[in-house]
Structure formats: structure tokens, C-alpha cells
Amino acid sequence: MKKRSRKRQKNIFVPIVVLIFCCVFTAMVAYGWQSRKKNVKVADSSSTANETVESAQGETSGESETQAVSESETDTTAETTTAAPETTPSPDDKIVYLTFDDGPWVGTPRLLDILDQYNIKACFFVTAQYMENDALVDMLKQIKDRGHNIAVHSLTHDYKKIYASVDAFLADYDAMDDIILKATGERTKLLRFPGGSNTGYNKAIRTELLQAVRDRGIIYFDWNSFDGDVEGKRGQALIDQTIQQVNANKHSTLLMHDMPSTAFVHDALPTIIEQLKADGYRFELLGMDTPPKQFAK
Ligand SMILES: [Zn+2]
Numbered sequence: 001m002k003k004r005s006r007k008r009q010k011n012i013f014v015p016i017v018v019l020i021f022c023c024v025f026t027a028m029v030a031y032g033w034q035s036r037k038k039n040v041k042v043a044d045s046s047s048t049a050n051e052t053v054e055s056a057q058g059e060t061s062g063e064s065e066t067q068a069v070s071e072s073e074t075d076t077t078a079e080t081t082t083a084a085p086e087t088t089p090s091p092d093d094k095i096v097y098l099t100f101d102d103g104p105w106v107g108t109p110r111l112l113d114i115l116d117q118y119n120i121k122a123c124f125f126v127t128a129q130y131m132e133n134d135a136l137v138d139m140l141k142q143i144k145d146r147g148h149n150i151a152v153h154s155l156t157h158d159y160k161k162i163y164a165s166v167d168a169f170l171a172d173y174d175a176m177d178d179i180i181l182k183a184t185g186e187r188t189k190l191l192r193f194p195g196g197s198n199t200g201y202n203k204a205i206r207t208e209l210l211q212a213v214r215d216r217g218i219i220y221f222d223w224n225s226f227d228g229d230v231e232g233k234r235g236q237a238l239i240d241q242t243i244q245q246v247n248a249n250k251h252s253t254l255l256m257h258d259m260p261s262t263a264f265v266h267d268a269l270p271t272i273i274e275q276l277k278a279d280g281y282r283f284e285l286l287g288m289d290t291p292p293k294q295f296a297k
Pocket residue numbers: 101102153157194195
């Protein structure tokens with residue numbers, strides 16, 4: 001009985017071992033497969049991650065390209081700004097070009113201080129009416145050194161004399177330009193005709209005069225807004241007229257005077273500047289590349 005049972009036990013033992021072995025083997029195979037599957041999964045997910053990284057890098061590099069493009073556009077704009085600041089001002093931009101006629105005079109530095117305070121550059125159409133010799137040269141130099149443009153208005157500002165003939169006009173122009181050259185080291189090609197290009201004083205010679213000026217490469221600038229200073233406007237009335245006339249145009253060339261009899265313009269200027277800024281205008285320097293307002297062509 002004992003022997004039998006041992007034999008039976010042996011008979012049972014073998015299949016159990018085999019079964020256990022099978023189970024272990026199956027378990028190992030299953031585990032191995034699972035872990036391989038896991039590895040594959042990890043590999044998949046890591047490759048997906050890599051792709052994500054790559055595409056992210058791609059996007060990033062795309063972005064940096066975009067940035068580069070926008071930078072290069074900015075550069076282009078900057079170049080354009082440097083080379084030709086007002087070549088093509090956007091029609092929707094509100095721009096004011098401040099221009100001061102008839103100076104300089106001993107009071108001009110106060111005007112320069114106000115402009116400095118707002119970091120605004122202006123174009124001065126100058127004469128030799130209120131200063132002469134070294135004092136005039138020094139003042140013109142100071143205006144230029146403080147970042148403004150200097151242009152010819154007239155040496156004498158004597159309408160009858162300068163509009164007597166084309167030669168008379170050009171002689172007056174050249175005499176003023178010689179002083180500008182002495183002060184700044186360069187000639188100017190910017191002009192504002194006293195009284196404007198369509199003044200009654202030049203009627204007899206106008207066609208010939210405008211052609212002679214153009215032939216010399218001179219650009220003349222009239223205006224489309226005016227503060228009324230030489231027409232008796234003062235204080236609030238001057239401010240109101242200026243704001244109203246500037247706001248009539250997106251691009252305004254504003255005429256004001258800088259001379260002893262219009263010193264009150266200096267008092268009104270801060271209010272005018274602040275109001276125009278509030279109205280959305282920016283101040284640009286009138287120069288060779290500014291599209292000119294011209295009454296007579
Ligand atoms: Zn004038």
C-alpha cells in the first residue's frame with residue numbers, strides 16, 4: 001500500500017512538475033512578451049515624443065524664421081526710415097510736420113528747448129532778417145546740432161525784390177544757402193517760398209520760377225495747416241485754429257512763425273503738441289523725402 005502510494009505519488013509528481021514548469025515558462029514567455037511590448041510602447045511613445053520635439057523644433061524654427069522675417073522687415077523699415085523717413089507715410093497714419101518760418105532770432109533757443117522737451121524735430125525755413133553774421137551762423141548751427149532741418153526761406157524776405165525776376169530770386173536763395181553752408185557744412189535743397197508758391201507777388205514769373213527751382217533739384221514746400229499767428233491769432237484762438245486745421249488732414253504740414261513778433265507761439269506750443277498727440281498724431285521731421293504740399297505746380 002505504501003509502495004503503491006509512493007508510485008502513485010511519483011506518478012502525480014511528474015505531471016505537477018511539468019505543469020509548474022509549463023506555468024513558469026508560460027509566465028516567463030508572457031512576461032517577456034509583455035515587457036517587449038512595453039519596450040515597444042516606450043519606444044513608440046519616445047519616438048512620438050521625438051516627433052513632437054522635432055515638430056516643436058520645426059515650429060520653433062518656423063517661428064524664428066517668422067521672427068527673422070519680421071526682423072528683416074523691421075530692418076527694411078529701419079533702413080527705409082533711415083534712408084527715406086517719409087517716402088511713403090501710410091495714408092492712415094496721422095502725421096504732423098512742424099515748420100517754422102522767418103527766424104531765427106535771439107528767442108529761438110526757447111523754442112528749441114520746448115521741442116527738446118517733447119523730443120520733436122522741426123524744419124526751420126530761415127531768413128537773415130533778425131540776426132546776421134556770426135550770431136546767425138551760430139544760431140543756425142545750434143538748430144542743426146539739435147537735430148532739426150534747416151531750409152531756405154529767403155535772405156531778405158523782401159517780396160518785391162526777390163520776385164522781381166527769376167535771377168533775383170535765385171540770387172537771394174543762394175545768399176541764404178551760403179550762410180546755411182557756413183553753419184552746417186552742407187547746402188539745402190529745401191525751400192519755402194515767402195508767401196507760398198502761389199503768392200500774388202510771383203504771378204508774373206511763376207511758371208518760369210517754379211521750373212528754374214525744379215531744374216536745380218530744389219523741393220519747395222507749402223503747407224496745409226496754419227496756426228494763424230501772423231493773422232492776429234493769439235492764445236486759445238491760435239491753439240483752436242491749429243488743432244482744427246491739423247485735424248482736417250491725416251498728414252499735416254503745419255506753418256508757424258519763429259520771430260520776435262510771434263514769440264507767443266512758444267507759449268502755445270506745449271498745449272498744441274499735447275493736444276495733437278492726444279488726437280493720435282505723431283511728429284515727423286520734414287525733409288527731402290517728405291511728400292511736399294504745393295499750392296502751385
Ligand atoms: Zn515768411
